[in-house]
Amino acid sequence: AQSVSQHNHHVILSEAASLELGCNYSYGGTVNLFWYVQYPGQHLQLLLKYFSGDPLVKGIKGFEAEFIKSKFSFNLRKPSVQWSDTAEYFCAVIYLDSNYQLIWGAGTKLIIKP
Amino acid sequence: GAGVSQSPRYKVAKRGQDVALRCDPISGHVSLFWYQQALGQGPEFLTYFQNEAQLDKSGLPSDRFFAERPEGSVSTLKIQRTQQEDSAVYLCASSLEGTGGYGYTFGSGTRLTVV
Numbered sequence: 086a087q088s089v090s091q092h093n094h095h096v097i098l099s100e101a102a103s104l105e106l107g108c109n110y111s112y113g114g115t116v117n118l119f120w121y122v123q124y125p126g127q128h129l130q131l132l133l134k135y136f137s138g139d140p141l142v143k144g145i146k147g148f149e150a151e152f153i154k155s156k157f158s159f160n161l162r163k164p165s166v167q168w169s170d171t172a173e174y175f176c177a178v179i180y181l182d183s184n185y186q187l188i189w190g191a192g193t194k195l196i197i198k199p
Numbered sequence: 200g201a202g203v204s205q206s207p208r209y210k211v212a213k214r215g216q217d218v219a220l221r222c223d224p225i226s227g228h229v230s231l232f233w234y235q236q237a238l239g240q241g242p243e244f245l246t247y248f249q250n251e252a253q254l255d256k257s258g259l260p261s262d263r264f265f266a267e268r269p270e271g272s273v274s275t276l277k278i279q280r281t282q283q284e285d286s287a288v289y290l291c292a293s294s295l296e297g298t299g300g301y302g303y304t305f306g307s308g309t310r311l312t313v314v
Contacts (some may be wrong), residue, residue: 119302128307129242131291175241177216186255187232187303189241 087113089178092192098166099198104162106193108176117179119187120150124158132174133157146170149167168199200210201225203306205291210280220276220309222291230294232303233266233273237287245289248274279312 092107110116120132133144140152150161161178176190200311204223214220216263230249234242235258244258250271259266263281268274277284288310 089241117302121305129292129305131302131304134302166295177241186247187245189239189243192239 087178087180087188089176089190091174091176091193093193094191095194096195097196097198101165104161104163104166104170106174106176106195108123108159108161108190109179110157110159110178110188112157113180113190114182115180116182118150118152119177119179120144120148120159121175121177122172123175123192129175130133132161138173139187166195166197168197171195171197203291203293205289205306205309206274207309208307209312211314214282215280216313217279218281218311219279220278220289222276222306224272224274224293225295225304226272226289227272228293229302230296230308231268232274232292232294233274234288234290234292235260236290236308242290245276247278249299259288267303278311283313286311306314 086110086188090109098129118135120180121129121130122132123140132148133150135142135152143149150159152159172191173194177187206221210296226240232247235245236242238266246266247294248268251268262281264275288308291306293301
């Protein structure tokens with residue numbers, strides 16, 4: 086079955102620390118990959134997406150993600166986090182050979198200590 | 200409009216009450232999706248419209264859930280005889296084209312609490 090796994094449910098970091106959130110998806114052919122962020126009390130917002138081309142994609146607010154096809158991974162990174170990055174982060178995948186549904190990971194709650 | 204608008208933002212319903220949740224997608228967006236997001240979990244697919252046609256309702260958890268989009272723009276998700284397990288955030292998302300391959304724009308959601 087198509088699935089998306091996010092390795093950590095909760096991550097706590099200090100400001101200026103580096104961040105890497107893991108995301109793996111099950112094999113299912115060609116995929117489009119997304120990271121969404123949900124700030125407290127706000128709606129889901131697109132951080133970045135990968136469709137094709139350069140596997141290192143840059144998104145808003147200094148985030149980037151790398152698609153590693155051989156590992157079925159799309160990890161999210163940021164070199165130096167800020168308190169305002171406190172939010173929940175969701176990885177999501179569309180399997181293009183299958184259907185139009187976004188398959189979601191369970192989310193990672195990120196807390197940045199000031 | 201500039202984004203996807205959902206109303207009400209919060210809804211408290213007594214168990215057994217019927218509720219209706221509204222979604223105004225981005226003008227011109229063909230696809231509209233409803234998701235249910237329980238606390239601490241990712242969104243779960245409920246149903247999908249392409250214009251006014253409901254192409255997939257496989258995610259609706261029971262026949263108490265009903266969605267419509269009669270004119271291909273505004274959509275309403277109706278839940279009859281609400282139960283406590285229906286408490287969740289209901290998210291609406293729209294997409295410009297049919298497959299959602301360019302991502303979705305989400306509304307702020309409606310937080311439903313059934314007491």
